Amino acid sequence: MASTASQIVAVTALNLSNLRQRVGSSIVALIGITGVVTVLIGVLSIAEGFRAVLDQSGAADVAIVLRGGATDEMGSGLTLEQTRLIADAPGVKRDANGAIASPELYVVVDVPLRTTGTAANVPLRGVSPNAGKLRDQFRIVEGRNFTPGKFEVIVGRGAVKQFKGLTVGSRLRWGTTEWVVTGLFADRGSVAESEMWTDATVLQGAYHRGSSYQSMRVRLDSADTMRSFKDALTADPRLNVKVFSEKQYYEEQSRTLTTLVRTLGTAIAVLMGLGAMFAALNTMYSAVSARTREIATLRALGFGAVPVVISVLAEALLLGLVGGVAGMLISYFAFNGMQASTMNFATFSQITFAFTVTPALLIQALIYALLLGLLGGLLPSLRAAKLPITTGLREL
Secondary structure, eight states: OOOHHHHHHHHHHHHHHTGGGGHHHHHHHHHHHHHHHHHHHHHHHHHHHHHHHHHHHOOTTEEEEEETTOSSGGGOOBOHHHHHHHHTSTTBOEETTEEOEEEEEEEEEEEEBTTTOOEEEEEEEEEOTTGGGGSTTOEEEEEOOOOTTSSEEEEEHHHHHHBTTOSTTOEEEETTEEEEEEEEEEOTTOGGGGOEEEEHHHHHHHTTOTTOBSEEEEEBSOGGGHHHHHHHHHHOTTOOEEEEEHHHHHHHHHHHHHHHHHHHHHHHHHHHHHHHHHHHHHHHHHHHHHTHHHHHHHHHTTOOHHHHHHHHHHHHHHHHHHHHHHHHHHHHHHHTTOEEEEEETTTTEEEEEEOOOOHHHHHHHHHHHHHHHHHHHHHHHHHHHHSOHHHHHHOO
């Protein structure tokens, strides 16, 4: 009798050659697995895109200073005197104009979404002339920068794509003040591209904030000076502040949303996966039922139970592989790079991002598809192996 390996090859080849006789049920299983993979990748690519935006926003040699106890800019507050003390701290990089630092103010304004026309919370950030020096890839791509002292704003490239009325020359009214859009800016796809910027002093007056700020950004001599800079500020009795590296700050902001999206995405994929697995089960049970006499004949000729089990599992894995690859291709071309916006729960404002389908995400989805196929074929394969030979030979 042939070896177990040769039996496995022979039985598996025979099983796969008969696939066209079960094309209807096989297509149902394929559609189910493809749908699961497409949805899984689509949902998780939201988390990847959001995380990528915030990862691109962080620099190790830029510090963000907030009020002690605050975890984000919305809950922070700094006085003018405190911002001056921070700018004079050791480790702050300087150029011909002094410390490379920007005391900043952060408010949220209503701007309609392009897709629905409904109002969305968009960040309006008041900055100093040094703001561009603190973002390495910042550049004006259309129009010009705002003029200090005037009610002018520049808009991030991501915000322009998602919200209405933010093109150069547009006039916007928030409260009793009319603002003019003078330029568009880019910053390598970072979170800044979701914002609008204006002169901090003008924003203070428009929103009755006096001389207060909410955060202070400073560029350090190097990332290695972060510890000494932080120690100097926390040891100063005139200050009660919390210091982050920009990279750390955005990593903490991204954690909540990415965890939420991943949890929901996994839950949706599991529920849909159950349906796809039942479709695969039905397909494989139909395959085993149609081949009852064939399997019994092979067993009577001396073929073992193991080759029969593996042949059924091979067909199920093939369905998982084809469905998985189809879902990967559909999701990659449908979602990768698609622009969207979502709520940043740390600041209760919109952040723009692009769906990001990574190689790791594709591999994860393919493994899930193969697992669905394997689970769908397991019980039918065991049933085929345990089928009594005499019973199978009596089947019509």
